[in-house]
Amino acid sequence: MASTSSSSTTTQWNPNYDVLISDSEDDDDETKPNYKGREALIFVLDANLYEEYERFSEALDIVRKALISGLLVNSKDLIGIVFANTAKNTDPYEASSLDNIVVPQNCAVFLPLRELSKSIVEHYLRFMETVEQEFGADYGIVGNGGNSDFSAMLRLCINLFENAGYNLVSSTLVYLTDRATPATPHPKTSNLYQRALQKAKDLEGKEIEFQVVPMIDEFDYEPFYKEFLTLVEDGDIDAFEPRNPEELRVLLSDRKLRQNVLRRSLGRFKFSLGPDLLVSVQYYNYFKARFMPRKVRLLRKDNSIVQQKRVIMVRKQSQETMDIVEEQQVKQSGGWYEINLGEMSIRITPEQINRVRNLHAPGMMLLGFKPISDLPENWYYKPQNFMYPDDKNISGSKRLFRALWERCLIREKMAICLFMRKRKSIPRYVALVPVEAGDSEGNTSRALLSGDGFKIIYLPFAKHIRDIDFANWNSMQNEAPEEGVQVFTKVVGKLRTEFQSNSLVDPTVEALQSNILALALDIKTDNAGLSGMPDTKRQDERIAKILPRLNEIFGEDAEVVKKRGAADSSGGNAPKVPKVDVDHLKDIIYIKQLANNDTLSSCTIAQLRDILKSHFDVKAPSHWKKQDLIERVKNLIV
Template sequence: MASIRSSASTTNWNPSYDVLCSDSEDDDDETKPNYKGREALIFVLDANLYEEYERFVVALDIVRKALISGLLVNSKDLIGIVFANTAKNTDPYEASSLDNIVVPPNCAVFLPLRELSKSIVEHYLRFMETAEQGFGVDYGIVGNGGNSDFSVMLRLCINLFENAGYNLVSSTLVYLTDRATPHPTTSNLYQRALQKAKDLEGKEIEFQLVPMVDEFDYEPFYKEFLTLVEDGDIEAFDPRNPEELRTLLSDRKLRQNVLRRSLGHFKLSLGPDLFISVQYYNYFRARFMPRKVRLLRKDNSIVQQKRVIMVRKQSQETMDIVEEHQVKQSGGWYEINLGDMPIRITPEQINRVRNLHAPGMMLLGFKSISEMPENWYYKPQNFMYPDDKGISGSKRLFRALWERCMAREKIAICLLMRKRKSIPRYVALLPVEGGDPEGDTSRPLLSGDGFKIIYLPFAKHIRNIDFTDWNTMQNEAPEEGVQVFEKIVGKLRTKFQSNLLVDPTVEALQSNILALALNIKTDSAGLSGMPDTKRQDERIAKILPRLNEIFGEDAESPKKRAASAKTGGNATKVPKLDVDSLKQLNYVEQLAKNDTLSSCTIAQLCDILKTHFDVQVPLRSKKQDLIDRVKDLID
C-alpha cells in the first residue's frame, strides 16, 4: 500500500527547489514544530464484507486489536468507527455527540471520535458477540450491488475530524474493504470520488486502504485515488502486501506524524564556519511500551516525586534549627571546606563545566565503505535528513555530500553529541538510497536518500574470543560437513522484523491487564515473532540425507530397563558413557578438567584406575573417593 510507504513524501527533499530563502525574523516562530495535540484515527468498514462473513469477522477483529492496543499504549488518542454502504442509519454510541454533524444515508457512525476507555472497548466487544445476526438487522447492506456514494462517506469523515474538539497533529482514515472499486468507472459517482481525494490532500488527512483479500487489484480506482490523496506520481505507485498491512494495523503500527517522529535536531559541522542543519530519526519502527506507574501499596494511589531543596541554619550553641526555607534548584550551592576556607560552587558553574561542548556533530574524516563491517551489534542505528528551517541551503549541501560519498563509496566518520550533558560518541555516516529493500518488512520509517547513523563501539565493547581451546572434546568435523551446515544455517536464517518481535515481559503484562480489566484470556506461548518450525523443516528437508551420508545415522540412546513387577525395585543402571572412550587417557583428563567424572559409574571408575594408573581398588569403595583418587593421580 502506497499510503504508508509514500507517507515520507512530505519529508523527502529535492534540492533544486526545496530551499527556504527568507530574511524575515518571524519565520522561526511559524516553522517551530507543534508537538501539542492528539492523533485521530477513523476506521471505516465496508458493509459489503458482511456478505463474506469470514472477511467481516477478520475486519472486526483487526479493529478490536487496534482498540485494545490503543487503550494500553495511549488512550489519549481519538478513535472512531464508521460503517459504509449500510441500508440503515443506526444511532451511535453517545448519539448526542453528532448534534452538529449530518449523517448522510447509507452511512452509520458506530463510534464518534472519542478517547478510548474501558466502557468503549466493552461496548465494541458486546457488538462483536452479536454481529453475526445483529449487524444485518441493525445496519444491513444497501441495494444495487452494495455501492453507495463514496464521496459522501469521505465528507462525513472530514466532518468528524473537524468537530473532534481537540487540536489534531495527525488525522488518518483507514478503509477496510474487499471491493476493487466503489463505483463503476463510467458513473458520475466515480468522478466525484476522485475529486474528493483533493479535499483529503488539502485537509492533510491521510487515507490508508487495507484490502481484506490477498489478491487485490488497485488499477480500477485506488491507484489513482491514493496518488491524488498523497499528491504523488502515479508511475511510482507501488502497492504493499495486504497481509502485512492487516498485521501492522492490528498491532497499531500506523505512521506517526513526522514532527513527532523526529528524535532531535542538531548542526553538522563540515569545517570552520560551515554548518548544515539536520534532524535524526529512528531507523526502525519503535515498539510501543506501556508507561511505568508507581503505586502505593496501601491505597494504590500514584506516587508523585518532587525534588525540594531546603536550606537550614543551625545554632552554634544549641545546634537547633533556627531558620529553614526552601530555595529553587538554581538558587542552591555546593560547599567544600578546604581547611578553614569554605568554597561555594553554584549549579550554574557546574553546568558550565558539564556543557563544554554544544550538542551537534563534527566531521572528522572519510573511510572506505569496505572497511565497515556488515553489522555492529552495539547500539540501534538512526537515520539523518537535512532541514532547511535552521540554516538555509542545508539541503543542497547535504545532497552534495551524499552524492560524493555514494560516487566514491566512502563513509563519513564524525563525532556526535546528541544532547546536553551526554557522552560524545564516534559515528559513521553510511549513505543509503531511498526505497525499501525488496521483501524486507523491517523498512525504515522514512524513505529517500540520506545517511544512516551507525554508532561505533569503543575498545571496551569489542571482545576477542579464542575458539581453539573451546569445546575441544571430540570437536572435529570434515570439510564437507562444515559446508553442509553452512547451507543449513543459510536456510534457517530469518530477516530481522522489528514490528513482529515482542518483549515477553510486556506481552505477559498485556495479557494480565486484559484478563483483569476486560475478562479476555490470551494464550501467552512466548514470542509471537518466532519462525514456524514446520516451515523450517521443509527448508532443510533436501539437505538432511546429505547429513546422514557424512555423519551417519544418529545412534539411539539405550532405554532404561523397566522395574521388575515382582520386586518393585529400580531397574539396573545403564552406563552413562561409552567404555571405549574411557580407554583413552586424554578423554579421562578432559572429564576431570570439566569436573564431569561423576557421570561415570563405580565400575567405570575402577576400570579407569586399573587401566591407566595400575591401581586396584575394591568395588565397595565410595564413588566420591574414587573420583578424588582419579583427580589426584591426574594432577
Template sequence: MASCSTNVDWNPNFDVLISDSEDDDDQAKPNYKGREALIFVVDANLYEEYERFSEALDIVRKALISGLLVNSNDLIGIVFANTEMNPDPYEARSLDNIVVPQNCAVFLPLRELSKSIVEHYLRFMETAEQEFGVNYGIAGNGGAADFSVMLRLSINLFENAGYNLVSSTLVYLTDKATPHPVNSNLYQRALQKAKDLEGKEIEFQVIPMIDEFDYEPFYKEFLTLVEDGNIADFEPRNPEELRTLLSDRKLRQNVLRRSLGHFKLSLGPDLALSALYYKYFKARFMPRKVRLLRKDNSIVQQKRVIMVRKQSEETMDIVEEHQVKQSGGWYEINLGAMPIRITPEQINRVRNLHAPGMMLLGFKPISELPENWYYKPQNFMYPNEKGVSGSKRLFRALWERCLERNKMAICLFMRKRKSIPRYVALIPVDGAAAADDTSKPLLYGDGFKIVYLPFAKHIRNIDFENWNSMQNESPEEGVKAFEKVVSKLRTTFQPNVLVDPTVEALQSNILALALNIKTDNAGLSGMPDAKRQDERIAKIIPRLNEIFGDDVEVAKKRAGSDASGASAPKVPKADTDSLKQLNYVQQLVNNDTLGGCTVAQLRDILKTHFDVQVPSKMNKQDLIARVKELIV
C-alpha cells in the same frame, strides 16, 4: 505497524520549499506531545459478501483490544460508509457540533478506549449478521454514496476530538477498486479531497478485503496525492499483509512523521542543515504497568512533594513545615562550617551548556566500520525544511556523494538537552535495496543510518585463543551432516510476524478476565511447528546414528547412604598409597585432577614431598594452589 513508501519527501525534483525564515531560526520545532487518533471506516458494501464484512469487523475488534491493552489514551472511532440509514452512535451527545451526512453512520466517535466501549462493540458483532441490514442498510445499488462526504465527516471528527493530536490516521476497509466511476464528478471531487487530507496531515490507509485488488483505477492516484509523492514511485502493498499487520496491532502513525527529535547538522562555517532522527528498528509496544492497592484494588497514584522542615536545636521538634515547588528547592553542601546552597536553575544552567546538534568531523571508508557493533541502538536521519530552508537539497547532495564514494561521515552528536555528546557514523542507506530485505523491520527510504561509536572504555580485549581451547573431535562427514540439519531447520526471520510469548500469554489472561474472551494458548508463541521440523530432518537422523552412534542415557547418580539411612562420608577419589609417589602427584597436576584429593591428603602431600607445614585454617583451593606452585 505503519507502512511507508519509498518515495521520500525530500527529493529536490518535486519537493523544494522556499520560505522567508532565516537559517538561525530554531523556534520552528514540531510538537511531540499529544495523542494519536485512529478512525476505522468500514464500507457497507462488504455486507453483500458477509464473510468479508465479518473479517473486517474482526480486524477492528482486534485493533480495539490491542489499543485497550497497549495504550488506552489513544482515540479510536468507527464509521460505516455507504449506509442507507444513520442511527445514533455510542454517546450521541458527542456529535452535537458535527453534521452527519445521509450515507454515513458514526458507530463510535473518537473516544478513549475502555472496557465498556469494547463490550459495546462485541455485542454489536454478535447481532451484526441479522441486524446490520435492518438498522443501517446499504445505500443504492452497489453503493452510490459520495466518497468525499465521508472524508469530510472524518476530518470533522478529528478536528472536534477535544485533544491535541500528534497524529491522525484514517483506515478504509473495502473491496471496491474505486468508489465512483472514473469519468464522474464524484470521482474528481474525491481526488480533490485528497489534498485536504494532505493539508491536515491526516494519514490515509486503504485495507483491501480481497487478495486481488487493483489500485490503478482510483487509489494509486489518491494515495499519491495524500502522501504528496510521485505517482511513478507508487508501489502497491500486499492486501493480505496489510490485513495481517492491522490485526496484529493497532495501526500506528507513519514512521516518517514520528521523529524522536530535531537538530542541526553543522557541515562547516556558516553552513548547516536541519534534520530529524527516528528509531531505526520498530519497537514492540508492551502493556503498561499498573500498581493496585491490596485492599480495594484502586490504582496507586504517585506524586512528588518537596517539604521543608525546621527543627528546634534544643528539643529537635519540628517547629515549621511547609511545601515548596521543585523550582523553589535547593541543594545544600556543607564545606566545614560553611553551607553552600545550589538552586535547580544553576544546575540546569550547567547541564544546558550546549544546544542539541551534530557537527561534521570528517569522512572515512565504510569498510573500516565492523558489520555489527553491539553498543547502542541505531537511529535514522531525514532532513527537515522547517528549521533551515534548503536542507532537503543539501541533504540529498551529501547522501548521493557518500553513496557514490562508499564513504561514511564521522560526526559529534548531542541528541537532546542534558545528554552526553557521542561520536557517530552516518552511513548512507539506499531505500530501494533496504526495502527488499524482509528480515529487518527498519525504516526504508533514502537517508543516513546513525551508528553510535564506542569509546575506548567500552571495548574489551578478549584472548579468544585461550578462551575456548576445546577442539572439535567430530569427523568431517559428521560436520557436513549437521550442516544439512541446520539448513533444514532454518526459517525466515520476520520480527513483525514473530510475537513475544510472554506478552501474548499476558494478553490472553487479561482478555479472559476482563472481557471473557478465551484464547488458544497453543499458537501464541509464533514459533515453527515442532512436528513439521521433525519431519524435515527425519531422513537425516539415520545417517547421524551411523556416524555418531546411538545416544547412551547416563544413569543418574544417587547419594550413598549407610545402614542408618544417613548420607555416607565422602570417599577420596585418589589412592592414598599412590600419593606417596611424586610422579603420581605430578600426573594429577598435569591432568588438573588434583581436586579429587581430600584436604587431609593435600596436607599429607605437602608434608611428605615438600616438608611444608601449612596453617590449619587454609582451605582446599589454597592447598591445591600451593601444591601446584611447589610441583613446578
C-alpha cells in the same frame, strides 16, 4: 570561603516514506515528543464489502484486533467506527454524542471517537455475532453496489476529529474497501471526483493521515486513490508506489506494533556536509518506547513522598575554632567553584563551566567515507537510530539527502560523522549506513516502518571494546581447538536473527494477554508459546554446509542409551512402593524410632507432609524438598 556543590534523477524524497513533524521555534533544542495529546483513529468500512461476506468478516476482524490490542496497550487512545455507502443511517453507540454533528446520507456512525473500554469492546463483539444476518436490514447498501459522496464521508470524519473533546497528537483515517478500478468512488469527469480531491487538501492541511487498506491482494490505485493519496501526503504523483495490501492489513490489526512511530522524533539537528553546506534532518527510534511509571520515593515512617531540591550553601568557617561563622544560600547562577593552588585562590563560575561544556552546538559533521564491509555486523554498544530529512528548516534538504543516500548505496559506502545529539552531551563518532526499504530478508513490516534512510550506528571507543580470547576462556571446561571455535562462530552467525517486535513476542506478555481476554471478554486464545519463531528447516539449510566440518573436528555425537525401568511380572514398569508401614505412621512413637534410627528418608514426600500436618499441625510450603521435610520433623521431635 568554600562552596559545595551525487547525480540523482529523483527530485525529492520519496513521499511514501516521508515524515511530517511540526516545526520548532528553537532549532538547536532537542525536540521531544508531545505526549500531552491523544491518538485518534477512525475506521471507515465500505458497506460494499458485505456483498462478499468473507472480506467483510475479515475487515471486521481487523477492527476487533485493533480494539482489543489498543485496550491492552493504551486505552487512552480514541477509536471510532464509521460505515460508508449504507442505505440507512442507524443510531450509533451513545447517540447523544452526535448532537453537534450532521451525519450525511449513505453514512452511518457505529462508534464515535471514544476512549477504549470493556463496554465498547463488548458492544462491538455483540455486533459481530449478529452482523451476518442483521447488517443488511439495519444498514443496507446503496443501490446495487453503488457509491455515495466520498467527500461527504470525509467531512463527517473531519467533524468527528474536531469534536473529539481532546487535544489530538495524531489523527488517522483508515478506509477499508475492495472497490478499485473501474468502480472508483466517482468517475474522473464528475464534480464529485473534484470535490473529493479538494477534501484531500483539507486532510493535508489539518494533518490527518489517510490510509487505504485494500481487502483484496490485487488492488488498482488508478486513477482516484493514486491522486488522492498523493494530495494528502503532499508528494509527487510520479513517485507514488503502492504498498502491499497484505502487509497493510497485518500492521493495522496489531496496534501494539505501529503507533505512528515515524512521528516520534527524538530530536532535530543540522547535518554539515562541508563549508556552508547544511542539511536539516531528524532522527528516530525504530519503535516507540514503552511508557514506564516514574519511581516514587517514600519515607518509611509516614509514607510521605520525598522531595529533593538542589541547594547551594556558602559557609564561612573560623580559622581558630573551625566553627561556622556565617552561612547563606545562593542561587545556582550565583554560586562558584573554588580551587586553591598554594596561596592562590581561583574561582570558576557556572557560566564559565557551561561555556566549556557547550563548545559545540548540537549537530552532525561529515568526516569521510569508508566501505560498509569494514563495519562489523554488530556493535553491542548502543541502540541504533534512523535518520530522515526535514525540508522545513532548510529548503532542498530532502533532495540533497536523497542524492547522498543513493550514492552511498550504489558505491556501498558508509559516512563517518561526529554527532552531538543535544546540548551538554558528549560528541560521539557514528557511522551512517544506507538502508533501503525491504532490504532485510523477510522483513516487510519493518520496511513499512523505517523506509529508505540512514541507520545511525554508534561507534565504540577503545574503552568500550573488550578483547576476549574465546579459545582460552574458561579453559578448565573448554577444550575446543581454535578451529572449532571459528566453526561455531560461523554457526552462530548463520543462525543469528534480528529481533522484530511483530514476529517475536514475549511469552509472559502473551500469557497475560490471554488471561485478561479470557476473564474480561470471555475470549479464549491458543497460547502455545512464542509465535513467529524462525523456521527450523531454513536454519538447517543455512548450517548444512558447516555440519560435516563439525563432525571432522568434534567427531560424531554418541547416542545416549536410555535406562530401562524395573519391570514387574506382567511386563510393565513396577510402581513405586512405600518402604515403611503406612498404618504405623499414625503412631508418634514409631515416627520417633524412625528419627532416632535416621530412617525417615524411607518415607515418601507425601507421607512426610502428612506427618507434619497430623502430628504437629504444620503445613509445609510447596517448595520444600524431601530433605527439608525430614529436618523439620527431626526438629519438632527433639
